[in-house]
Amino acid sequence: MQSWRASLLRFDPDGQALFDEDGLLVVGPNAEGRQVVLAAGAHAALAAQYADVPCTHLPGRILAPGFVDLHIHYPQTDVIGSPAEGLLPWLEHYTFPHEAQFADEAHAASVARFFCDELLRNGVTTSLTFSTSHVPSVNALFAEAQRRHMRLITGKVLQDRHSPDGVRDDTEQSLIDTEALIQQWHGVDRLGYAITPRFAPSCTEAQLRGAGELAAQYPDVWVQSHVAENLDEVAWARALFPDSRSYLAIYADHGLMRPRAVYAHCIHFDDDDRRLMRDTRTAAAVSPTSNLFLGSGFFDFAAADRVGFLPPGRPKAETAPSGGSGPREAGERGGMLYGLASDVGGGTSFSPFVTMRAAYFTGRAATTGFAAKPGISLAPEKLWWLHTAGAARALDLEGVIGNLQPGCEADFVVLNPAATPLLARRTSQADSLAELLFALIVLGDDRVVEQTVISQAQ
Numbered sequence: 001m002q003s004w005r006a007s008l009l010r011f012d013p014d015g016q017a018l019f020d021e022d023g024l025l026v027v028g029p030n031a032e033g034r035q036v037v038l039a040a041g042a043h044a045a046l047a048a049q050y051a052d053v054p055c056t057h058l059p060g061r062i063l064a065p066g067f068v069d070l071h072i073h074y075p076q077t078d079v080i081g082s083p084a085e086g087l088l089p090w091l092e093h094y095t096f097p098h099e100a101q102f103a104d105e106a107h108a109a110s111v112a113r114f115f116c117d118e119l120l121r122n123g124v125t126t127s128l129t130f131s132t133s134h135v136p137s138v139n140a141l142f143a144e145a146q147r148r149h150m151r152l153i154t155g156k157v158l159q160d161r162h163s164p165d166g167v168r169d170d171t172e173q174s175l176i177d178t179e180a181l182i183q184q185w186h187g188v189d190r191l192g193y194a195i196t197p198r199f200a201p202s203c204t205e206a207q208l209r210g211a212g213e214l215a216a217q218y219p220d221v222w223v224q225s226h227v228a229e230n231l232d233e234v235a236w237a238r239a240l241f242p243d244s245r246s247y248l249a250i251y252a253d254h255g256l257m258r259p260r261a262v263y264a265h266c267i268h269f270d271d272d273d274r275r276l277m278r279d280t281r282t283a284a285a286v287s288p289t290s291n292l293f294l295g296s297g298f299f300d301f302a303a304a305d306r307v308g309f310l311p312p313g314r315p316k317a318e319t320a321p322s323g324g325s326g327p328r329e330a331g332e333r334g335g336m337l338y339g340l341a342s343d344v345g346g347g348t349s350f351s352p353f354v355t356m357r358a359a360y361f362t363g364r365a366a367t368t369g370f371a372a373k374p375g376i377s378l379a380p381e382k383l384w385w386l387h388t389a390g391a392a393r394a395l396d397l398e399g400v401i402g403n404l405q406p407g408c409e410a411d412f413v414v415l416n417p418a419a420t421p422l423l424a425r426r427t428s429q430a431d432s433l434a435e436l437l438f439a440l441i442v443l444g445d446d447r448v449v450e451q452t453v454i455s456q457a458q
């Protein structure tokens with residue numbers, strides 16, 4: 001057993017932030033020998049009970065859950081910051097040529113090593129990650145994450161059409177490879193497999209159908225893809241699948257919407273799409289720096305929460321007004337699941353602070369970029385929840401990661417709220433938890449993350 005004494009941030013089951021100015025975090029093995037949180041709370045309340053446990057005292061620091069990134073592409077580590085005229089030219093000119101190199105396992109392994117270093121340097125302890133269409137890319141990342149005991153989810157990208165030579169795969173072989181990788185890696189240590197159709201326009205009907213069959217056959221495996229990011233992409237998807245009600249519905253029509261399915265972006269949606277997300281317990285990975293970078297549009301947080309207030313089948317006219325909705329409301333009422341994601345390399349930073357900041361900016365905007373939406377101020381506690389415990393809920397891993405409540409795996413960060421002169425000056429004047437967290441969100445980056453601790457197995 002070990003303990004840490006510092007300020008302590010965690011979340012209750014309703015998503016409300018709990019904060020102890022002088023807190024104690026006690027970590028020890030569970031029945032399987034994995035390091036989990038045994039106790040968390042005020043130092044004064046817990047100190048006597050754990051007096052014999054070795055304690056690391058970190059005055060002035062904050063212990064907080066490791067961040068969970070709901071959508072990131074490890075093969076795009078070297079694509080970050082590449083200029084392009086929107087999504088489709090960006091894919092063609094930068095992304096596909098870079099991804100083609102991942103047929104080479106040595107190249108994949110070297111990028112995987114850098115990628116995991118960068119995640120941990122930024123305080124990200126779990127990510128739902130795209131590999132490429134090459135099996136060696138998946139093996140390389142799983143091996144690297146396993147070596148570090150990380151809870152990481154990835155999968156082989158499926159793209160059997162509208163993709164250039166070097167990344168396009170073969171329909172039948174892609175499904176055989178996917179099933180073999182599930183059997184090889186899913187549930188090994190802390191690793192999880194995600195069935196990964198790149199996006200509907202890059203997949204034939206047969207490939208999507210095969211992916212859906214695997215999703216039904218392996219219900220505890222994840223599903224990840226993209227949807228409704230960019231208007232050109234939406235039009236293309238609709239033209240390719242004219243029988244589906246909407247772009248999102250293509251995935252439902254192929255058995256790819258269910259708990260543990262996570263779709264990046266979800267910008268150009270109507271309320272029927274949002275209800276389909278809610279009713280299938282499918283989650284959105286909101287990727288604001290990527291959306292700003294590629295000019296794709298902005299996620300409508302208020303609309304996502306609003307569908308939580310509507311019983312299924314009620315007409316749109318009865319839509320309740322939004323605003324001020326916190327995680328408690330969305331969770332209790334079974335609203336549309338969503339959390340935050342970097343989407344590197346369309347996204348511009350590995351840092352959860354940069355992502356939370358961009359989520360705030362895009363939330364404030366009174367437009368999706370193409371249609372009106374309410375401009376709302378997301379509360380700092382909610383932004384933080386959406387990148388930790390809320391993201392864990394979106395992954396169906398609530399109570400396992402993303403929080404520091406008893407029983408959670410001991411993945412956490414040590415934050416220095418005085419990491420820069422301006423942060424030190426601003427956070428020392430914070431009068432409330434909201435002010436402290438907001439100052440960190442607005443001014444913070446990797447310099448705030450002093451240490452990232454990953455739960456070890458014995």
Ligand SMILES: [Zn+2]
Binds near residue numbers: 071073226
């Ligand atoms: Zn993406």
